[in-house]
Amino acid sequence: MSVYTRVQAADLEDFLAGYSVGELEGFEGISAGITNTNYFVDTGSGRWVLTLFEKLSDAELPFYLDLMDHLAGQGVPSAHPVARRDGRFHARLNGKPAALVHRLRGASVDAPDARQCAAMGAVVAEMHKAADSFGGQNANVRGLDWMQRTRRELAERLDTEDLALLDDELAFQQAAARQSLPRGVIHADLFRDNVLFEGHHVSGLIDFYYACQDILLFDLAVICNDWCIDDQGRFDPAAWQALSAAYARRRPYSADEHDAWPGVLRLAALRFWLSRLQDWLFPRDGDDTHQKDPAPLKEILLAHRERTPALLPTGPA
Amino acid sequence: MSVYTRVQAADLEDFLAGYSVGELEGFEGISAGITNTNYFVDTGSGRWVLTLFEKLSDAELPFYLDLMDHLAGQGVPSAHPVARRDGRFHARLNGKPAALVHRLRGASVDAPDARQCAAMGAVVAEMHKAADSFGGQNANVRGLDWMQRTRRELAERLDTEDLALLDDELAFQQAAARQSLPRGVIHADLFRDNVLFEGHHVSGLIDFYYACQDILLFDLAVICNDWCIDDQGRFDPAAWQALSAAYARRRPYSADEHDAWPGVLRLAALRFWLSRLQDWLFPRDGDDTHQKDPAPLKEILLAHRERTPALLPTGPA
Structure with a gap:
């Protein structure tokens, strides 16, 4: 914006x-x-x-x-x-x-607390359910095809290590079978700065311009990577527990979603690492523009390749 | 409510x-x-x-x-x-x-000032224009047919003077030809307690449950009789000038509307005098209900039968 x-x-x-x-x-x-x-x-x-x-x-x-x-x-x-x-x-x-x-009231929150995370989990579940009755169709413009095209665009500007990470992760994501996961209309960009709060209430979801049909879990992965991981890359289990439990009370996770979660967290990190690399390496002109640093998303991706937080709540609801 | x-x-x-x-x-x-x-x-x-x-x-x-x-x-x-x-x-x-x-923000205003009246005039004009593209159809359930039915229901409870006034006014309204006046969807109940303000902005029009197709002038007559006449029945020309001018800037009045205005002001006073008489003489049960006194509307009707404020702004726009 x-x-x-x-x-x-x-x-x-x-x-x-x-x-x-x-x-x-x-x-x-x-x-x-x-x-x-x-x-x-x-x-x-x-x-x-x-x-x-x-x-x-x-x-x-x-x-x-x-x-x-x-x-x-x-x-x-x-x-x-x-x-x-x-x-x-x-x-x-x-x-x-x-x-x-x-124009919605409220302001985005840099460090949402557990109550705000729970409110967000509930609103995202309600959004997914309300979107069920929406008739429009739109493919994810930041899906795997875009990632492959962007990899070719960025290849000569990346160092050997980043390119190897990118290629290995793309191969992993291409091989992942996700046909059995619940799909629907997702926001696909639910970073903290796209959510407004008044106190502990979510007063606004904004910036729907990446919304598309895709797996519902992708929204949760974007949120987990941004809302529940601090500036030092540390995962906040209490924030994530509150958010995921509030979501799952309204839409319980399937067994397949539990299995797929680690890979989807990596997918969400990869997607924003790539788009930030693209904005960083090929900036656009504008009176007043800014890019976001791609480095933290790379760190999150690397961390998830080692070990990922669970989807929670675990087991049968 | x-x-x-x-x-x-x-x-x-x-x-x-x-x-x-x-x-x-x-x-x-x-x-x-x-x-x-x-x-x-x-x-x-x-x-x-x-x-x-x-x-x-x-x-x-x-x-x-x-x-x-x-x-x-x-x-x-x-x-x-x-x-x-x-x-x-x-x-x-x-x-x-x-x-x-x-739930809208804001609160209704007992004594709107000239700026609030101007804001209201603008919003009503925008409402009339926005309703042009609405497809629904609904007759006025408080039109002349209802007035005649209600006259029969009330007749034996009214004193001779009130019944004579009612019959004379109904005869006048039945004889009025209003086919040439601009029509559309109107709110039909725009008393001050159905409009919320935040400061000098209209933050909400509420209670649309008398909305119908009718002459646009009726909304203005309801407003003029409630917003621009004080508790002593005195007309406030500055408030009405501000309101009417703001409206007419967005929808200029026709010559026929200028001619019809005095009768339409009487019609609006008659309609609410009658419905308040009905609520007053035949109250409904409820945990917590209240009726509005019909007397002030009768006074407004009597005053308009003597002399009515002009529609304003007068003459060609």
Whole structure:
């Protein structure tokens, strides 16, 4: 959500005229995130986030925006797009696809405590269940095919050790059979900075622009790798226990999921190690952009190759 | 929204299991309003209002709940129903149709100032425009047919003077030709206690359960009679000027609307004088119910029969 595109008030006013949200009162760029340009926008009838999509096309957007509308409509505390007068959820601004979503209250939490982890586990389970009735289809754009393409792109910039790790891990992931795991619509990017809290309540899931059909366990692996592992790479068993137990109370894990978990944790670490390497080695231009350091994800991947935390709760529910 | 129906925690938990909103954390009855039973409900993923419909049937509810969903989805700050896992917006609780809607922030304002009136005028215009793309159909259940039926029900309980006033006003309203006035979906009950503010922003329009297709001017007449007339029956021209001008900037009035306005103000006063007389003379039982005094609406009606404020802004826009 770095600011790549500067928006002018007159253009924004024209854009807002397509909505029933009243007149522009103020706006400012948001300097956070990676992929898109975001602004806070205030109008006569509310507070909104404007997103200009720097990579997604008009044809790709309905899946994400319809999903957000579906989830918010079912009571999942997720960012909710605003429909235009013409019924669409997006239009063009500064020559880019752009959408207006409700601005959620709350703030992301750097060091979630056990209660916040439990609240998150419950919300993710509810999100997975609410998404069952969503009809849209979208493949994971950061799946194994993308990983193989990215490996070829990065190969000459990586040192021998990293390339060997990458190749060995890709071979392991290609060989993993996951057909028996429960699948559905997942968020696929549930880092702490994509979740807002008010106190111990989850007030918002945001940034659904990697959502796709994939194994449900992938969301939990992304969370475990980010929420329950500290800056020194140490696993926090109490945080993970709280999160996983709250999730499993709403959707019990299958035996196959217990078996697959160590490999899925590695998959989630690999996916973000790779995308951060790509952003790091091939940065994009922008007024105000930032990349995240790939190194911690590599450390997590290496640690999981040695020994992984259990999925929990273990055994039959 | 008086509490007619007592809800038990176990029944509420069963009801909430049909939603993706997490588990019950607390609930309490709301002692306000007239027609339905309402509770505040908190769950693991948010704060909600539960409404048990004391008069509306399962068949009647989709119009109202779909409208609220449509308006909220277009950015109108209106109460937003939560879809159940089965896709419906309502189910049964305590043997009555019941729905869960997002709990909005803010509070209603007893004495709105000019800025709040302007904000309200803008939001109502946006609501009327956003409702243009709503497909549902619903006749006004408090239209002239209902007024005639209610006159027969009340006749023997009214004194001679009130009955004469009622008959004279009904004859005037029956004779009024309003076919040329702009129509659409209206809220039809926009009293101050159905509008929430945060500071000078409208944060919520609630209680859409009289919404229907009718002349747009009716919403403005209800507002003018409640928001811009004080407890002593004195008209506040500054409040009305602010409200009407903000509305007309978004939807300019037609010449026919200027002509029809005095009669429509009388119609709105008559409608609520009658429904309050009905509630007053034939109260319903409930744990905690209250009626509103019909007398002030009669005074407003009498005043408008003498002289009415102008629609404003006058003349061509």
